[in-house]
Amino acid sequence: MMSNWGELERDVYAQVEWLLAILQSIHDGVLVIDDQEIVRLVNPEYTNITGVEADEIIGKRLRDVRPNAQLPETLRDGRVxxxxxxxxxxxxxxxxxxxxxxxxxVIGAVSICKGLTEVHKLARELKRNKExxxxxxxxxxxxYQAKYTFQHIVGRSRQLTEMIRIAKRAAExxxxxxxxxxxxxxKELFAQAIHQASARAERPFVPVNCAAIPDSLLESELFGYVEGSFTHAKKGGKIGLFELADKGTIFLDEIGDLPYDLQAKLLRVLQEKTIRKVGDTREKAIDVRIIAATNKDLHQLVMKQYFREDLFYRLHVITLHLPPLRERKEDIPVLIESMLQSAATSAQHPVYSLSSEALALLQSYDWPGNIRELKNAIDYAICMTDKTEIHLHHLPPSISKGQAVCQPPVPAQPLKKVLEETERRLILETLHQFGSDVEGKRKTAKALGMSLATLYNKLKKLGIIQTEQL
Ligand SMILES: Nc1ncnc2c1ncn2[C@@H]1O[C@H](COP(=O)(O)OP(=O)(O)O)[C@@H](O)[C@H]1O
Ligand SMILES: [Mg+2]
Structure with a gap:
């Protein structure tokens, strides 16, 4: 209880001091005028926001110092x-x-101001960062955009058609x-087509070649790392490929080459649908579809314990076996046609044609490099021809040279067929070396110890050239 004026006075001072301290520390600018429009008080934040120092303004008529101020009107009409x-x-x-x-x-008026300069600066910075x-x-x-769709898969063989059918189902x-x-x-073509036909088509398709990344880097490439997790770790850490593929598809190529310890980590990702960065303790949920590919016999790898059985069964849900080209030779002509067509289109060149001998050689070849090798051969031939026609001698030498011509193309077939196939290949490869014009045919016949007429007969009989071409 206050007992005398002295105490009351001390108390009033204490309260004023207390109120002033509040005004000094709040984060809004405050300016007070009295009923004569004389500025009585400003706090430090007012100076921060407006740039006007207290001693420039206190004791002055507001409209003299700040002609645009509206506070005098509030004083007049008493409105907020x-x-x-x-x-x-x-x-x-x-x-x-x-x-x-x-x-x-009304004994005065107060204005409270909030600065926008800083807000605008932050907003601009935010906008820049967003951009x-x-x-x-x-x-x-x-x-990470897939290029190919099912429309790019060419072929009419029963085996390929069946694979396309299963792959389309897989895409759903x-x-x-x-x-x-x-x-x-x-394999990659199919993987892209499946992604493009799936609900994830708009999201990334991230290919990872497990055989091309050194074992020591693979984990941090796949899952990323946090800052400071190892000596040369980048500031801010690194986003892994799984995270980049979020909501999309990750294509794990050459999965047979994935190191054994990483196989366990991949299995965990598949089961838990979470990843953990190298050096991190936290798990992060991710939503990634997995397509894996291999040219190795995974069953064999499992048996030899190079590949984890549990991971194998986890991946082995929908399996596509893409047959080698030599087992579906009926796809060769359509593939060639589509390759010639797209080469002509992209070079704005009239469409190329292939002589029947050239086609016959391409069809008798074994294609260990499959469609990739076929495409290279066609690109080579297009490069070698000056016109629109592709002849035997335009084809890459590797297609006949170095081939064991007398080896039966496919073992365990009727002898007649094997002999016929061998004869066919021998003739085509010799023609390939000497050329398929009349002079080349003469040389070929000579090299093979037959007359030119016999050679023509054989070419006809083997269906390499049609009668009207003679
Ligand atoms: N059925 C097909 N139709 C058209 N092009 C094909 C076909 N199969 C493969 N290719 C082409 O052959 C090349 C090799 O294919 P890719 O998918 O990379 O093979 P893999 O991954 O099995 O080694 C690519 O240029 C691809 O577009
Ligand atoms: Mg590949």
Missing amino acids: RVGVYRKEGEKEYVVDMAPIIVNHR KLSELKRTVDSI SDLPVLIMGESGTG
Whole structure:
């Protein structure tokens, strides 16, 4: 209880000091005028926001110092004004104004201002960063964009058609797909087509060649790492390929080469649908569809314990076996036609044609490199021809040279067929070396110890050339 004036006075001072301390520390600018429009008080934040120092303004009539101020009007009409935008030079702020009323009388007015300059700067920075981010995202998306669809898969063989049918079904699901096949049989092509036909088509398709990344880097490439997790770790850490593929598809090529310890980690990702960065303790949920491919015999690897059986069964849900080209030779002419067509289209060149001898040689070859090798051979031939026609001598030498011509093409067949096939290949390869014009045919006949007429007969009989070509 206050007992005398002295104590009361001390108490009033204490309260004023206390109120002033509050005004000094709040994060809004405060300016007070009295009923004569004389500025009585400003706090430090007012100076921060408006750039006006206290001693420039205190004791002066507000309208003399700040001609655009609206606070004098509040004094006059006694009305509250909220959110009035003000800009003085570089400084931008928003002001709330209110009359100060004591005993029903307006004895002054207060304005509270909030600075916008900083907010605008932050907003601009945010906008810039957002733009940068979406640009980066566009770059990532364009890097990880699948190019091929089912329309790009060419072939009419029963085996290929069946694989396309299964792959289209796979695209409708979200199940893991395992694609097996020799190099160049179209494993990546199929993987892209499945992704493009799936609900994930708009999201990234991220190919990873497990055989091409050194074992020591593979884990951090796949899952990323956190800052400071090892000596040369980048500042800010690294995003892994799984995270880049989020909501999309990751294509794990050469999965047979995945190191054994990583196989366990991959299995965990498949089961838990979470990843953990190298050096991190936290798990992060991810949503990635897995398509794996291998040219190795995974069964064999499992038996030899190079590949984990549990992972094998996890991946082995939908399996595609892409047959080698030599087992579906009926696809060769259509593949060639489509290759010639697209080469002509992309070079704005009239369409190329292939002589029947050239086609026959291409069809008798074994294609250990499958469609990739066929495409290379066609590209080579297009490069070698000056016109639109491709003849035997335009084909790459490797297609006949170095081939063991007398080896039966496919073992365990009727002798007649084997002899016929061998004869056919021998003739074509010799023609390939000497040329298929009349002079070349003469040399070929001589080299093979037959007359030119016999050679023509054989070419006809073996269906290499038609009668009208003679
Ligand atoms: N059925 C096909 N139709 C058209 N092009 C094909 C076909 N199969 C493969 N290719 C082409 O052959 C090349 C090799 O295919 P790719 O998918 O990379 O083979 P893999 O991954 O099995 O080694 C690519 O240029 C691909 O577009
Ligand atoms: Mg491949």
